Structure formats: C-alpha cells, structure tokens
Amino acid sequence: MGPLIPTGIVGMEWDLFFAFFIGIAFGYVLEQAGFSSSRKLAGVFYGYDFVVLRVFFTAAITAMTGLLLMNHLGMIDISLVYINPTFLWSAIVGGAIMGVGFILGGFCPGTSVTAAAIGKIDAWAFLLGIAIGILIFGEAYPMFEALYYGSSLGPILVFESLGISAGWFAFILIAVALAAFGITAAIEQKVNKENALEDTKGMSYTLPVSVALLVGVMLIFIPYDRLTSINELPKSTFNEVVASNKHYITPDEVAYKLIYDYHPIVLVDVRSTADFNDFTLPGSINIPAEQIASRVWEKQLSNKEQKVVLYSNGTVLAEKAWMMAVRLGYENVYVLKGGLNGFFDNLVNNPKPNTYKMEANSAYAFRERVRKIFKEGKADLVTKKQSTAPTVSPKSEVKVASRGGC
Amino acid sequence: MNLNTFKMKSSKTLTIIVLVFVGFFTIGIIGKSMLTSGYKQSVVSMTKELTSEQRFINIADLQTLITSGNQYLLVDVRDTVAYKSGRLPNAVNMPISELFSDDYADIREADAAVKVLYADTEAEAVKALVMLMHEGYTSFIALTGNYSIAKGSLFDAQNPAEWYSNDEKMRYNYKSLFKVGPSTEAPHVAADKVVDISNKPRGGC
Numbered sequence: 001m002g003p004l005i006p007t008g009i010v011g012m013e014w015d016l017f018f019a020f021f022i023g024i025a026f027g028y029v030l031e032q033a034g035f036s037s038s039r040k041l042a043g044v045f046y047g048y049d050f051v052v053l054r055v056f057f058t059a060a061i062t063a064m065t066g067l068l069l070m071n072h073l074g075m076i077d078i079s080l081v082y083i084n085p086t087f088l089w090s091a092i093v094g095g096a097i098m099g100v101g102f103i104l105g106g107f108c109p110g111t112s113v114t115a116a117a118i119g120k121i122d123a124w125a126f127l128l129g130i131a132i133g134i135l136i137f138g139e140a141y142p143m144f145e146a147l148y149y150g151s152s153l154g155p156i157l158v159f160e161s162l163g164i165s166a167g168w169f170a171f172i173l174i175a176v177a178l179a180a181f182g183i184t185a186a187i188e189q190k191v192n193k194e195n196a197l198e199d200t201k202g203m204s205y206t207l208p209v210s211v212a213l214l215v216g217v218m219l220i221f222i223p224y225d226r227l228t229s230i231n232e233l234p235k236s237t238f239n240e241v242v243a244s245n246k247h248y249i250t251p252d253e254v255a256y257k258l259i260y261d262y263h264p265i266v267l268v269d270v271r272s273t274a275d276f277n278d279f280t281l282p283g284s285i286n287i288p289a290e291q292i293a294s295r296v297w298e299k300q301l302s303n304k305e306q307k308v309v310l311y312s313n314g315t316v317l318a319e320k321a322w323m324m325a326v327r328l329g330y331e332n333v334y335v336l337k338g339g340l341n342g343f344f345d346n347l348v349n350n351p352k353p354n355t356y357k358m359e360a361n362s363a364y365a366f367r368e369r370v371r372k373i374f375k376e377g378k379a380d381l382v383t384k385k386q387s388t389a390p391t392v393s394p395k396s397e398v399k400v401a402s403r404g405g406c
Numbered sequence: 407m408n409l410n411t412f413k414m415k416s417s418k419t420l421t422i423i424v425l426v427f428v429g430f431f432t433i434g435i436i437g438k439s440m441l442t443s444g445y446k447q448s449v450v451s452m453t454k455e456l457t458s459e460q461r462f463i464n465i466a467d468l469q470t471l472i473t474s475g476n477q478y479l480l481v482d483v484r485d486t487v488a489y490k491s492g493r494l495p496n497a498v499n500m501p502i503s504e505l506f507s508d509d510y511a512d513i514r515e516a517d518a519a520v521k522v523l524y525a526d527t528e529a530e531a532v533k534a535l536v537m538l539m540h541e542g543y544t545s546f547i548a549l550t551g552n553y554s555i556a557k558g559s560l561f562d563a564q565n566p567a568e569w570y571s572n573d574e575k576m577r578y579n580y581k582s583l584f585k586v587g588p589s590t591e592a593p594h595v596a597a598d599k600v601v602d603i604s605n606k607p608r609g610g611c
Contacts, residue, residue, distance in 0.1 A: 183421050197517045217430045235444035290457040314573030319529040320456040323536050344578040353527045377585025
C-alpha cells in the first residue's frame with residue numbers, strides 16, 4: 001500500500017489491514033454494479049446486457065489514466081510495478097477453460113464470492129467447485145507443469161510490441177472502449193428493447209464521450225518513461241554534453257577528498273553490490289549501474305551542493321551510468337577519470353619529475369604522501385572525523401508492487 | 407419508439423463519435439511529432455542493454471566473426487588523423503563528432519548485420535554507440551578493449567591473454583594498496599536485494 005509502506009510510515013504487516021478494507025470496497029462495487037447476478041454476467045455472451053463489458057472497460061480506463069498521470073506527477077514509480085509475464089499457451093488454455101466455466105456457471109471467481117455473500121445458492125455451489133478445482137489442479141500440477149511454465153514471453157506489454165508509446169495506446173484503448181459502448185448500446189436496443197440503455201443520444205451522451213476522448217488525447221503527450229521528476233534532456237543538448245568531455249574528475253581530486261573530507265564530492269560506486277562489499281573507497285554509496293534510472297536514487301544523484309562522482313573499475317561502466325544520468329537531467333554528475341584502475345595507477349606509477357616546475361613537483365609529493373597514507377591505512381583516521389557523511393537511507397527495491405486480479 | 411427513429415438517431419450518434427474520433431486523431435498525430443521525446447529508446451531499455459553484454463563484442467568473438475565469413479563492418483570513430491595513421495583492416499572511418507553528417511550516411515545505413523564501433527578507449531566507442539542508439543540505429547555494437555589492444559593482439563601478433571580484455575578489469579589489488587574498506591567506518595548503503603520473481607506466474611482472478 002503506497003505511499004505508506006515504501007516510505008516506512010507503517011510496516012509491511014499493515015498490508016493485510018489495508019487489504020481488508022480494499023476488499024470490502026471492491027465487493028461493494030461489484031455488488032452495486034449488479035455483478036452478483038449471473039443473468040447480468042452471462043448477458044454479455046447472449047447480447048442482451050453489456051453492463052459487464054462497460055464496467056470492465058471503464059475500470060480499465062480509469063486505472064490506466066490514473067497510473068499514467070500519477071507516474072507523470074511523480075506520485076508512483078511505474079518501474080517498480082510488477083508486470084505479470086505472459087505464458088502464451090497456459091493463457092490460451094486457461095482462458096478457454098475460464099470462458100466455458102463462466103457461461104456454464106454464470107459467474108467469474110470474484111463475482112461468485114459477492115453472489116455467495118448475498119446468499120445465492122448457485123454461487124455457493126460455484127465456490128465449492130472452485131475449491132475442488134484448485135485441489136485437483138494442485139494435486140495434478142506436476143503433470144502439466146511444462147504447459148504451465150511453457151512458452152514464456154516475459155513481461156511483454158501491448159504498446160511495446162506494437163512499437164507505440166504508452167500514451168498512444170491509452171488513447172486508442174479509450175477510443176475503442178467508447179466505440180464499444182456505442183455498438184453494444186445499439187445491439188442491446190435490437191435484442192432487448194425494454195432493458196436497453198435509453199440514453200445514447202443528446203448532450204448527456206456526447207459530452208462524456210468527448211471528455212473521455214480529450215483525456216485520451218492528453219495522455220498521448222504524457223511521456224511514460226520519465227522515471228524521475230527531473231526533466232529528460234533534449235537529444236541535441238545530450239549529444240553536446242556527451243561530446244564536450246567536461247565530465248571527468250581527476251584521481252588527485254578524489255584523493256584530496258579522501259584525505260581532507262571537506263572537499264565537496266560525493267563518491268558513488270556504480271559497480272555491483274558484491275564488488276562494492278569487497279572493496280570501495282571510504283564514504284562511497286553504491287548505486288549499481290543498472291539501477292541508475294530508478295527513482296530510488298533521485299535524491300542522491302540530484303545533489304546540488306556537492307559533485308556526484310561516479311566510478312567503477314575502469315571508465316566504461318561509470319561512463320554508461322553517467323550518460324543515462326545526464327539524459328535523465330541530473331546536472332551535477334561526473335566520472336572519475338580512469339576509474340579505480342586510474343586512481344591507483346596515479347599513485348603507484350608516480351614518476352619523479354625531471355623538471356624544476358613547482359606544479360609537477362608538488363603533484364609528485366602529494367601523490368607520494370597519499371600513497372603512504374592509504375597504504376598504512378591512516379586515511380581512516382582522517383575520514384573518521386567527518387561529520388557530514390552522506391547518510392543514505394536504504395530503500396527496499398522489490399519488484400513486487402502490485403498484482404492483478406479481478 | 408419505432409424502428410425508423412431508432413435508426414436515424416443511432417446513425418447520428420455514430421457520426422458524432424466518428425467525427426470526434428477522427429478529429430482528435432488528426433490533432434494527436436500533429437501534436438505527437440511536436441511534443442514527444444526525440445530519443446528512439448527509453449532510458450530503461452537503454453540502461454538494460456548497456457549493462458548487459460548484448461551490445462558488446464570482445465576481441466575473441468570479433469576474430470570468430472571475421473573468420474566466419476558473416477557480414478560485418480568495422481567502424482573507426484576516432485578522428486580522421488588518427489584513422490589515417492593506423493586502423494584495423496577494412497575499417498571505415500566515421501568520426502564521433504560527425505556521426506550524423508550526410509557524408510557518413512552510407513555507413514550508418516550499410517547493410518551489414520553487425521557494425522562494430524571501436525576507438526582509442528572503450529568509453530569513446532560506447533559514447534558513439536549510445537548516440538547512434540538514441541537515433542534508432544540498432545545494428546551497431548561496441549568493441550570491448552580498445553583500438554591498440556585489438557590491433558596488437560588480434561591482427562599483428564596473436565596474444566590470447568588479451569582476447570577478453572576490457573576496461574573494467576581490475577588491474578591492481580585495491581585492498582593491498584588501500585587499507586580502509588567499507589567495513590571500518592564508511593557510511594555505506596548496499597542496495598537491497600532485488601527480489602526477482604518475474605519468471606513465476608501469479609494469480610489473477
């Protein structure tokens with residue numbers, strides 16, 4: 001239950017508490033929509049009552065619009081929402097069984113519960129059937145495990161397969177739903193004149209239709225992939241920033257920071273958590289490169305006062321993370337030149353300069369001193385004094401945020 | 407209500423719906439080209455591809471590719487001066503500063519199934535790769551390691567030790583050079599484990 005649980009206001013165990021009330025509300029809505037009547041439910045198959053279709057379309061569109069808008073406004077992080085993978089053949093077989101059962105029994109699983117709650121005997125029989133079916137499935141599961149897990153297509157999305165944006169898909173779905181409303185109303189008129197929707201003409205019908213379509217058009221322009229509340233950089237600016245090569249921090253600067261902690265740098269280790277645990281520069285925070293776009297790290301990366309310096313073993317991984325960060329609009333992000341290899345290269349291969357230039361000599365002396373301090377572990381004493389250590393609160397990133405069901 | 411009035415009214419409703427639909431569709435198409443992102447790939451899918459290995463090729467695999475007789479194209483993204491003073495055999499030049507100029511259109515549009523980008527550093531090749539991916543060119547991959555390693559180990563003298571070389575390889579034992587680790591005092595936060603159950607189906611209704 002966001003935003004209370006992910007932000008730590010209440011604990012995970014409250015899920016059950018919220019589930020209870022959401023369940024009551026859900027059951028109430030199903031009952032009010034008339035879904036505890038199997039006549040109404042089966043009507044969609046015979047063409048005399050399309051209320052099921054209308055309710056499901058309306059629910060889908062409302063939820064979809066809400067998701068897109070809330071993602072856009074930064075109220076939820078859609079990248080954390082769990083997407084059920086598509087198992088092609090088990091979906092086809094399961095869908096066929098479900099459809100047959102729906103017509104025969106007159107309920108789908110969710111509605112059978114509401115119907116049972118208002119005391120319908122056929123619904124109780126239906127529920128009993130469900131229980132027996134679950135039992136048989138559980139016992140016979142090893143027999144068709146291959147079918148159950150077979151032909152996984154992964155978490156595919158319709159609009160990604162079609163190559164259109166989420167907003168366009170939303171618009172098309174809304175348009176299709178509205179067209180379906182009009183057509184089903186016409187069919188109802190023909191099949192069942194007394195009970196049909198009378199109100200399919202005039203302002204009271206066309207106004208909501210146009211408003212819904214307007215919302216659909218608005219959704220087209222909402223970028224779905226914006227994961228942070230920071231603006232994505234335009235492509236031309238991105239190319240300029242990438243080409244300008246001004247994003248490198250020298251190893252000396254980082255060494256200076258490690259010894260004198262007041263230097264305004266935040267070190268970010270973009271390697272895997274395992275590598276990070278094995279060795280890292282003191283004071284670093286760990287943001288694995290593949291998580292750089294996650295909103296979890298938005299606060300750390302949008303640091304305005306201190307330079308955010310990304311590093312990995314070499315330059316490449318940090319550079320990849322940097323490019324994605326730049327595209328996401330983070331402005332104060334840099335890369336440690338040469339990475340950890342370059343950092344230690346600088347200290348180990350420190351040639352004594354042959355000139356009398358002051359800069360070269362003092363750089364040599366500085367690196368010698370740094371090497372000694374690091375080797376003897378004295379940097380520890382220095383960094384201990386720091387009071388402004390980057391305190392980062394860990395946020396759990398669990399890929400399970402929402403689950404389907406009707 | 408008799409059948410005739412019903413027919414008339416429903417056809418009117420349909421006309422209105424169709425008109426509204428077509429109208430918004432046209433506005434949408436015009437608006438889309440003006441307002442949507444110029445990037446051809448989302449940040450999420452870019453990050454996924456860049457941190458996996460599918461967009462990269464190491465020197466050993468490059469050698470397999472060259473000897474296999476498959477179609478490929480080596481693209482040198484260093485500047486023209488560097489390209490003229492030395493390059494991998496059969497490589498063509500497309501400087502990183504002019505990736506999208508008309509002069510190099512034939513390279514960008516070339517038929518080769520695989521186009522391998524390389525430069526003096528791996529990071530530079532990756533930069534070119536990212537910019538090309540953002541423009542929607544999907545046939546490019548980047549060479550791990552860099553030009554001099556590829557030149558030295560692959561074409562001049564065979565040196566299998568460097569076949570899998572890449573920029574991210576640890577070149578020092580960091581711990582022996584640096585006596586502080588995260589275990590002592592560093593206020594670090596490990597990313598919590600991502601519980602990946604995306605391969606398991608879960609219940610619907």
